[in-house]
Amino acid sequence: MEKFGRYPRYYIETMGCQMNVYDSEVLAGHLENLGYQEARALEDADVYILNTCAVRKKAEEKVYSRLGKLKSLKDRKKEMLMILWGCLSQQEQAAQGIKRRFPFLDIIGGTHSLGRFPELLEKADSSKNTILDLEEGAERENLPIKRGHPFKAWLPISFGCNNFCTYCVVPFVRGPEQSRPSNIILQEAETLARSGYKEITLLGQNVNSYGKDLDEDIDFAKLLARLDPIPGLAMIRFMTSHPRDFSQTLISVIQRGENICEHIPLPLQAGSNRILEKMNRGYTKEAYTELVQAIRNEIPGVSITTDLIVGFPGESEKDFQDTLNLVNTLRFDAAFTFIYSTRKGTKAAAMEGQIDPEIKKKRIMILNERQNRISLETNQRLIDTRQTVLVEGTSKTDPQMFTGRTRTNKLVHFPAKKDVLGKIIEVKIMEAGAWSLKGAYTQTISHCL
C-alpha cells in the first residue's frame, strides 16, 4: 500500500509491563500487514500509538503529560493518526475523560480491542471524531506479530487475572484469566525455535494458575515439561508466578528441566500477615518462607526475585518492620519495590488508613537501601563462577562490549573480540554490582547453536 507517494510509517511507544510490549508487537504486526513500515522518529510517522499502563498513578500521569506534548505535534501534522492504546484506555471513565480533554486523538483502544485494530484504523481514516473502542470479545489468536527481537521472544500463556489483589487494577483492565490452549503455545514455541529464537519468556499475570480454566488435562508444570525438550530453545523463562499456586511438582519440573531457567519471580508484596490478608494475597509469610526454602533446597543456584509494596493502607511501622525482617531473612536476589498507589475502583482505594506520602517515601528508601546491599552481597558470591549467558546486545558506545543474561536472569557486561551476539556462551564473573555483573568471555557453548 502506498500513501503519500511512499510507504506509510508507524511509530509505537510502549509503557508498562512485558504484556504491553507483546501487545505492541501485535500492533506493529497489524501495521506491517497493512503495508506500513517502522518510522525512525516520531516526527516521521503517519500513525503514532502510545500503548499505556495504568498500574500506578505515576504511569498514568506520564500518559497525560505525553498527551499534552503530542497536541502541538498534531497541530503541526494534522494528517498524522494519533492512537492511545492499552490499560489506561481500557478504563471507561479515564477513556471518556481523555476523549474530552484530548479530542485530537483519532482512536482510543483498550486491551481487548487488539484483534479489531485494522478495522479501527480504517474507520479512523475517514472519521473526524475520536473512535472509542473498549468492547470485549475481539479475537486474540492468529494475530500478526512483528517481534522486537531476533532471538528472544515473549510468549503469553494466559491473559487477564482473577486474583483481585485489593490494590491492583489489572483484573479490571485485562479482564478475567483466559489461558491459551496448550497446543497453540507449543506450536508457537516450536515455530519460534525453528526461526532461530533461543529464549522464550512465558507471560501471564499468574503463570502457575495456567490451565485452570481450560478443558484439557494441563497445568503450568505440565506445560513447562512439554516446552523443555523443544530443540533450539536454550532458555525458557516465565513471569510472574503467584506464591499461592506454586506446587511441589512445579519445583521438580524446574529442577529437572534442561532449558528451564533457574529464576523464579515470586512477588511477596508485604511481610506482614495482617497486610497480606488485607491485600487478598492468599498466603502467609510463613507459607511464603516455606516455599522459598523448598525452592532453594531443590534447585541449586536458583535466583528468587520479588515485588514489594510499601505504604499499603493501614501499614503500621510494625508491619513495615515485618517486611524488612523478611527481606533480611529471605535475601532475595533482587526486588522491585513500589510505593502503594491508589487505583480507582479497587478495594484498597476505599480502605481507611491511607499512609502519608512522606512516610511512604521514607519507607521505600529504607527498603531499597537494605535490598540493594543484599543484592550486592548475593551477586558478589558469583565472582569467579562460570555462567551460561545468552548474549542479547552490545553497548551503544563500544561494539566490543556485550551484554547478556544468565540463566538466573542477571545482567552481565563483558568484552569479546568476536561477534557473539545471539549466541549462548560462557562467561567468568569478575566483578559484581547490585544491578549487574562484569565478566570475561571464556567460550561459546556450541551444542546450543
Ligand code: SAH
Ligand atoms: N501479576 C503480577 C503483578 C502485576 S503488577 C503479580 O501478581 O505478581 C506488577 C507489580 O506492581 C505488582 O507485583 C505490585 O508489586 C505492583 N503494583 C500493582 N498495583 C500496585 C499499586 N496500586 N500500587 C503500587 N504497586 C502496585
Ligand code: SF4
Ligand atoms: Fe494484580 Fe494480584 Fe492479579 Fe498480580 S495477581 S495482576 S497483583 S490482581
